[in-house]
Amino acid sequence: MSAESPISALWPNPVTRPMDDAALTALYGRPDRPHLRMNFVTSVDGAVSVDGYSAGLSGEPDKRVFGLLRMLCDALLVAAGTLRHEGYRAVRLTERRRAWRREHGLSEYPTLVVVSGALDLDPAQAAFADAPVRPVVLTRAGATAPPGLTEVADVVRCGDDRVDLAAGLAELRRRGLDQVLCEGGPQLFGALTAADLVDEVCLTVAPLLAGAGPGRITAGGPSEVRHLPLRHVLAAGGVLMLRYARD
Template identity: 40%
Template structure:
């Protein structure tokens, strides 16, 4: 691993090029002020695909997954869309010894909560995400969510949070509800539809994007979906790492 930005004046030694999880955690630390902060973590091929055959794993790498785990290890809550939960077979976040001391010092629990955004609550409540989490899975939905699905979700141990009028979820309201529960270190892993909604609402503070040195062709979705913004939202490069041709960038709101 080498740092391309911010630029340093010297070549890293062999030891420095081997980034530990602790060093990655320092590099991806949340802002020190403790206020609500929403970051997204996504991967894209060179030709803009966010997935291949419906999943992100084929365009990922071992280092990308280490960063994925590090970002989860720092977060209070992981926000994800229902379609991604179904496609990727989402499981509960697990406690990891490598982050235990850091999380304890920050007053965090052993693992982040998973918060699923779903209007219909069309989810498998017998899946491990609901039957075996260290902390209860959260469901962010609208006031028009089917009552029978709400009851089924709550019977499975999930906490249902109404964060919108009608069927949809309002991003600002959802994030405020999570922050009100002390979940201020917020991480979203998409998918593209959810990330597009967050971008449209201009609530994203940071994008962590892995650029994979792969080409997929086809008609795979980009990392964001939905309508185009009237005016592009400008972000500034905060850091850029490289390993085996993969680029790991962080951009924050300008």
């Protein structure tokens, strides 16, 4: 934990002293039912990136919660475009976080799950080639896998014209991957929202104005408005970390 930006709780139960990882882990937790959690960082004016990348919005407090959420999940879900653009590497955890998972009966690492309608993926990317757990790729029936992809990942076909996300999540749960953490991107967030599959949104608000230009955290066609109650508000310096979840 950084001494410069300790995390404290503002609401609903204020805690002014710095929260350690055990307190944060208990606060976010692992629901006792299948659960899809979204995690995004945004500027005050809603931008999903600075200079094209989310890293420009993220600081130490956000990265700390980011790591804890990865520790808590069974599967890490990401769109192929985000995987490529953000340069995802293999999903690895510190020894301390691997030990926590072992103590709680989990595999040492979460499973990377990539959503790709076109299978425009590079099997040599470290996210696949160096993965400690064989990744899963959710795609549609007619997509052609590039050479080598099936050697480094399980390719699951769900849906004909597009990836059927509900069927994909059902397949993950059949594999015992009940707790799913999604890191985007915006098109995937929009599609999951439209399909009413989002149970929780963890949103970090960085104290920045990005101005016009960058996209927002969700994209795609219109969907039904749904109520998502606020569960807690954390703060670290000027950064706010908000958690919204279904009842």
